[in-house]
Amino acid sequence: MALRDNVIVAYAEAKNELRSGRDVWDFAGEILDSLITRARLDRAEINGAILSPSLTGSATAFWQQSTFEYLGLETTFSDTTDLGGCSAVGGIARAAAALDAGLCDVVALINADTPSSDDQFRHRSFVQEWTDPYGLMGPPAAFGLLATRYQHQYGLDPQALAKLAITQRDHALMNPNGLEKLRHPLSVSDYLQSRMIAEPIRLLDCVMPCDGANGLVMMSRRRALSKGYKSFVTPLGYAERSNYQAAISNPDVTVTGHYDAGIRAFANAGVALGDIGSFHPYDDFIIAVMLNLEMFAFCKPGQGAAYIAETDFHFNGDLPLNTSGGQISAGQAGLAGGGTNLVEAVRQLQGEGGERQVADRRYALVAGIGWIPYGRNWGSSNALILSADA
Amino acid sequence: MEKSKAHFPAAIPRSNFSEPFWEGTRHRRLFLQYCPRARRYQFFPRPVSIFTGRRELEWKEVSGRGSLYSYTIARMAPKAFRARVPYIIALVELDEKVRLISGLLNVQETDVRIGMAVEPVWIPNPDGTHLLHFQPADPLIRVSNPGPLQ
Numbered sequence: 001m002a003l004r005d006n007v008i009v010a011y012a013e014a015k016n017e018l019r020s021g022r023d024v025w026d027f028a029g030e031i032l033d034s035l036i037t038r039a040r041l042d043r044a045e046i047n048g049a050i051l052s053p054s055l056t057g058s059a060t061a062f063w064q065q066s067t068f069e070y071l072g073l074e075t076t077f078s079d080t081t082d083l084g085g086c087s088a089v090g091g092i093a094r095a096a097a098a099l100d101a102g103l104c105d106v107v108a109l110i111n112a113d114t115p116s117s118d119d120q121f122r123h124r125s126f127v128q129e130w131t132d133p134y135g136l137m138g139p140p141a142a143f144g145l146l147a148t149r150y151q152h153q154y155g156l157d158p159q160a161l162a163k164l165a166i167t168q169r170d171h172a173l174m175n176p177n178g179l180e181k182l183r184h185p186l187s188v189s190d191y192l193q194s195r196m197i198a199e200p201i202r203l204l205d206c207v208m209p210c211d212g213a214n215g216l217v218m219m220s221r222r223r224a225l226s227k228g229y230k231s232f233v234t235p236l237g238y239a240e241r242s243n244y245q246a247a248i249s250n251p252d253v254t255v256t257g258h259y260d261a262g263i264r265a266f267a268n269a270g271v272a273l274g275d276i277g278s279f280h281p282y283d284d285f286i287i288a289v290m291l292n293l294e295m296f297a298f299c300k301p302g303q304g305a306a307y308i309a310e311t312d313f314h315f316n317g318d319l320p321l322n323t324s325g326g327q328i329s330a331g332q333a334g335l336a337g338g339g340t341n342l343v344e345a346v347r348q349l350q351g352e353g354g355e356r357q358v359a360d361r362r363y364a365l366v367a368g369i370g371w372i373p374y375g376r377n378w379g380s381s382n383a384l385i386l387s388a389d390a
Numbered sequence: 391m392e393k394s395k396a397h398f399p400a401a402i403p404r405s406n407f408s409e410p411f412w413e414g415t416r417h418r419r420l421f422l423q424y425c426p427r428a429r430r431y432q433f434f435p436r437p438v439s440i441f442t443g444r445r446e447l448e449w450k451e452v453s454g455r456g457s458l459y460s461y462t463i464a465r466m467a468p469k470a471f472r473a474r475v476p477y478i479i480a481l482v483e484l485d486e487k488v489r490l491i492s493g494l495l496n497v498q499e500t501d502v503r504i505g506m507a508v509e510p511v512w513i514p515n516p517d518g519t520h521l522l523h524f525q526p527a528d529p530l531i532r533v534s535n536p537g538p539l540q
Binding site: 131136 | 403404405408428430431432433434440441459460461462463464465466467468470471474477479481483487488489490491492493504505521523
């Protein structure tokens with residue numbers, strides 16, 4: 001048994017909303033209902049459930065069990081994947097492992113969060129003792145440190161970053177589930193003139209937190225075939241890396257865990273980088289996308305800007321990138337946001353991309369980023385290669 | 391400049407295993423955890439060696455001299471720091487090959503260079519400890535009043 005003996009038979013996504021006023025379980029319930037419809041399941045068939053954490057809900061204990069009670073889910077296997085922005089992607093591998101182990105038969109993966117309506121988040125980390133006293137303002141400042149170092153080693157080309165931002169915004173214009181506030185075109189000068197937050201990080205380098213939810217249904221390939229699904233999506237290769245280079249006190253911050261996770265995910269999948277038809281990296285900051293391009297070896301380290309300049313990342317271009325707009329342009333639904341680009345990859349492979357459908361829907365690469373550690377790049381990196389199955 | 395502005399949080403939550411660090415700062419002295427098995431330093435303080443997972447750790451005093459590995463200029467800030475904007479947050483690499491996130495003081499923005507030598511500046515906390523900041527080691531680019539509130 002292996003990862004690829006299990007498949008994704010359905011996806012669901014709620015529309016991202018700013019300060020929706022809706023309860024986080026209202027979003028989770030919308031996803032459950034949609035998954036049951038789309039996978040043509042009886043609720044009683046779902047006996048496994050995997051959640052992402054939630055800035056609204058998981059700051060307190062019993063997030064997972066409360067959710068099951070609100071949703072009426074009765075399970076033989078359950079888990080909350082606590083990997084920050086890597087959680088949704090990491091949930092795929094955990095679901096497959098649980099299915100392989102016979103712990104459950106049908107898994108609902110549900111990611112719901114409402115930080116723009118009800119943010120209960122607080123740190124229990126190095127932050128209070130070691131960075132709050134210096135006024136380090138969260139992720140933008142941490143990415144400011146990372147971006148300045150990149151600039152020093154390789155040079156930082158704002159035009160290249162602008163191109164990524166604009167391409168993803170173009171995709172968001174075609175995504176009815178995107179945040180309405182961001183559904184207007186972006187120009188190079190809009191990007192370049194957006195105000196500095198933590199130099200060299202601009203406002204338009206950053207995500208906008210919102211409320212939203214998404215989810216998937218997984219089961220064994222054998223079960224999916226016996227239930228007669230016409231199409232499904234197969235996870236071919238997965239790898240994750242947390243606390244990369246933990247035992248080095250002065251690592252090169254421009255090298256991330258994706259370097260390692262990418263190599264292993266592709267080896268597991270048995271496909272080559274050139275086979276990838278669309279790329280769905282975690283995009284909390286624009287520069288993270290460029291670093292992903294380098295770490296997955298679309299180009300060499302430090303060559304991201306040159307590669308971006310010569311590549312068309314539109315849905316109908318050379319390497320379709322975050323074709324629903326990504327979190328940067330569709331909104332970041334808190335810790336459910338790690339599912340945004342994952343669900344879009346599944347949607348594309350199932351041929352349901354609509355006006356933004358990519359042409360090559362054999363293989364997609366999805367990546368996650370989770371947690372910002374002390375003076376490094378990010379805490380967890382994961383990579384997932386999906387294939388379309390007839 | 392140090393005494394006039396109470397723009398640092400009055401009470402910083404601290405781990406029990408970082409106490410020797412904070413005690414040292416009462417005397418403006420910098421102590422780092424040192425793993426004798428790996429013969430390497432680590433920061434921030436941990437309950438175990440990040441190299442071996444063992445609790446065998448020593449505290450060694452270091453000079454605080456190092457160089458600027460990276461920095462960011464904060465143009466937006468948390469509420470308590472808004473009056474200081476813009477200010478420089480530094481990622482400093484000490485000569486002992488550990489990195490610290492800190493504030494870079496007493497320098498004009500235009501004089502900041504990655505790789506520049508830096509040295510400690512100690513800013514008093516209300517409880518008698520000090521908060522470690524850095525400034526350029528080169529007195530020629532040090533300024534006593536680079537901007538508002540610094």
